[in-house]
Amino acid sequence: MTIVAPGSGSPVGDPFEGPTASQDDRGTSLWRGAWQRLRRDPFAILGALIVLAFVVVAVAAPLIAPYEPGGAQWGSQVTPSSVPGPSEDHLLGLDAFGSDLFTQLVHGARQSLVIGVVSTVIGLAVGSSIGLLAGGIGGKVDVALMRLVDVLLSIPSLLLAVSVAAALGRTSTSVMIAIGAAQVPIFARLLRGSLLAQRNADYVLAASSLGLRRRRVVMNHMLPNSLGPVIVQATLVLATAIIEVAALSFLGLGEPNPTVAEWGRMLVKSQDRLETSPQLALLPGMLIAVTALGFTLVGEALREALDPKFRR
Amino acid sequence: MLRFVLRRLALTVPVLLGLSILLFLWLRALPGDPARALLGQRATPESIANVTRLYGFDEPLYEQYFSYIGALLQGNFGSSTQTGEPVTAMFRQGFPATFELAVCALLFAVLLGIPLGYYAARRHGTPLDSLTVGASLLGVVIPVFFLAYLLKLVFAIGIEPLDGLGVFPTAGRQNPRIGATHPTGFYILDGLLTREWDAAWDAFLHLVLPAVALGTIPLAIIVRITRAAVLDVTGEDFVRTAEAKGLTSSTISRRHVLRNALLPVVTTVGLQAGLLLSGAVLTETVFAINGLGSKLFSAITLLDYPVLQGFILAIALMYALINLTVDVLYGVIDPRVRVS
């Protein structure tokens, strides 16, 4: 049973609680209302379609791709100054090392999804815990933790990710941890802010006067009320994660296998052949941009849909 | 006012201190010997022993930290493991190019972004508005280096069949054949100061594509924030009052709406500084501009730790100063903030 916080945009209220400000006269809950708005928003639909396509391709990559990824099986057809274009055997031609370009792009989606999701989960888990502790406990713990967050925010997030990746060495795991680390401050601030906003709310005072332990209040009541903004933020952060993976590859931090199917890697390698084979740059670059766009559209649409101001 | 500034400054110091601790620990957390990491290729048993003694790597951690801070405060940020050049000298060398680029990018973003956002908001609901929103969303998600490649490909190198668009220079800050004089290191300014108009114009041309690439994300964000802020303000009571008083639409827009919408825009512009600094690393590399960004890029790919440490600290400092300036501006524009 979740106590609903009035006016904060929260999940479905318990029917026994009676009508609250989050339910309008027609009895539609916040989430259902949001869904109705989303359904009519063309941007949201576009974004959702992109995300769906991306996820499907990523998950079904081994089935969609005609060949094995990263094999450089046709290296003998590649010279330093030329790369074969589309042909019967190769839908989009070859890449700079002699792998099938279409296969590499499809498996690249898979890499991006994995890295994006894992790093976002890391950022979300660690960041939210920090924010929870800071906002929930308050006092000195709050100050100390927020100082740490401020330090992390004092440099641009790309440099933060770079520092972590440099320290951890060249593996995909270190890239995921690095990007996750750069997202920690965002979630920390978000959770803490959300908790602080609810702290003085009537229902919290009511709950504590009822004798409910602090921790119970935070975990069982305040936390779920923060769900909306967290989901929105996670979507947006996923979009930036996909871009940051590419940026880190650009900077030379990432897997040691040069033929690994990863969009950022492919984009970097294409710089040498920008004039002779521009498709090697254009295709992965567009895919990165479009995928990030999809997630951003969904995230932005969700944010607008869940924002009570728009429900006038 | 002064108290406000001092208070904000006082908040910055512990943050920078914390960052220096993190960076200090970071170097020692790296795999391998920190002395080797600092010396790079030039490591021999003698030089490793020298550096270990110099930096006190065999001393207890807190003592090391104090000598590290001491060195920093004296202006000694160490030297590059690649060239042996002092980090401070490298910073001074690279600063003009990056500053010029960042200023142009910011000008591009602000001069184009605020009017665009404003007009999109005024025409809320029309196709123009939707188009602007869509374009700005796209602008945010395009990776900077990809955009830089694209611009270079289309407007500098020239791609069939749009060959004719390839008019801009592809790389660098200036055509060396012009033989320009550089008293300050800021090439456009130098051209103006010395009346070498062709040099100034040439430097400007070289900056166009990089500035557009770097400024696109801030542009997109400024458009969105301005639009949102203007929309917010337009719905406010005082605007309706002004309309009721009979003021013309244009007067309302200029005098009241824009001024009040300016607040979040100012904050955003300040926040863009961070994006500009990290974007500069990628943009300068694609356009081969020898500024802080490309020096940082080399330092990252070559893991040149003294340069990385020094530059990151310097960037954090700049970032903090910019935020401070933004907060002060905020206080100037909105008296309410000062008092709280």
Added chain:
Amino acid sequence: MHRSRSIRAAALLGAAALALAGCADSDREDASGGGTEGEGSSGAEGGTFVFAASADPVSLDPAFASDGETFRVARQMFEGLVGTEPGTADPAPLLATEWEGSDDGLSYTFTLRDDVTFHDGEPFNAEAVCANFDRWYNWTGLLQSENISYYYNSLFRGFADTDPQGIYESCTADEETSATITLTQPFAGFVQAMSLPAFSMQSPAAMEQYDADNVSGTEDDVRFSEYATAHPTGTGPFQFESWERGQQVTLVPYEEYWGDQAKVDEVVVRTISDGNARRQALQNGEIDGYDLVAPGDISSLEDAGFQIENRPPFNILYLGMNQAVPELKDIRVRQAIAHAIDKDAVISQSLPEGSEVATQFIPETVSGYADDVTTYDYDPERAKSLLAEAGASDLTLQFNYPTGVSRPYMPTPEETFVAIRSQLEAVGITVTPVADQWNPNYLDKIQGTPDHGLHLLGWTGDYNDTDNFLGVFFGKASPEWGFDNAELFGALTEARGLPTRDEQTPAYEDINREVMDFLPGVPIAHPVPSLAFAPEVEGFQTSPVQDEVWNAVTVSE
């Protein structure tokens, strides 16, 4: 109100701009120095030659340098006793017209030119020669460290106040135009070594005036002297004009040069660190030439009308096989790997066209090259059967390669790695890739620790001496190769000590045969380094050891 305020602001800004304009003086000469577009130079003389370097010189004193970009600039201003025959690595007279070595190889007498002056007007003579040799020998403290005086250290191996004192004993100025250098041990490559820019003759007067040996700081934070940063003084066709750090070095012709006068009015060596940017600068007309052309750019540049000049290759690219890895200790495994590699395919996929397949660890032009070494032809079947014989059909090996680097002997390490990996996998070897940043991690790991397996590396020769190749690789036990072959080490030490070239050649030939039987690594190719030039450039003479002086270069309009 608003309007007038903004108008006032704009007016203020405009006034400020106008006031600033003309505040500083223009250094530019409008006459001829700039060579701007539209101003046609008369015929082939005059103009500015703009060359793009990949990095800034570290300093302008070649005695303290070991990087190619410092040498590139230094070669225009400095000359040594000995030069090279154009287009080869063979010694030729330069500041010395002839030389004679004693039979025991312990002393060399150089007859010097009598018409040479330094850029500061001081005469070049035997006294100046000995001043230079003694300067190097008497370096103390910081100057003795390998990071600072690399070439002196590796060839002379000692100083006045060290123990051992090295092979230099003394220098005597017999007459104005004759100097004799005495050594403590024979060094058959001594004359060739004198062609290295590190041993250029520098003006003693200028070195004293500007305190050339005043190198301060620490090894990792070297501060060079005023001489090295602002007053380098040699005898070459160009003299120093200015150095804008991180941007460019400007040189002008030395009017009193003893040889062929420089044809251009000015030389600018511009620093452009990104290879793509160098190419684009050439295509834009902003520079006249650059070095280290990427293999992929060669044909497109030629199609667009630019000139590609190849250097005769004086290098080697090899695949090292670290015998600290137990499987690689077995000679059959190493032979199998050699047979698995298709060198022609590696060249066509990752190296410039025209690169030669390598059969041994030295290029053909170096003495001691043997035509009859054991070769290992591309034969995957043989590779597989050798592996089976060694019980290693299921072999997994670590394969190290560097990132963030492009060297003349290894222009595209990633592509080379992928090409070889495919070939190894085709015979059943599983490869675990390990990538490291070139500097410091890769070099450190390969040359300083045993933690590597197969690795890509190479070498460009500094001067024509076999020891400069084989001695560097196999002169003593090293973590790079992981073996201890006392016989080989001994043979190389002995060969180095032989007093003359004629005695050394057969010894080195034997050593080459032995090395190729022992097979510590697979020599892959001698890649052809290329330079690219604008169509108007003529007179550039390439050299395998980069002894490229630009006095014959012209840039016609």
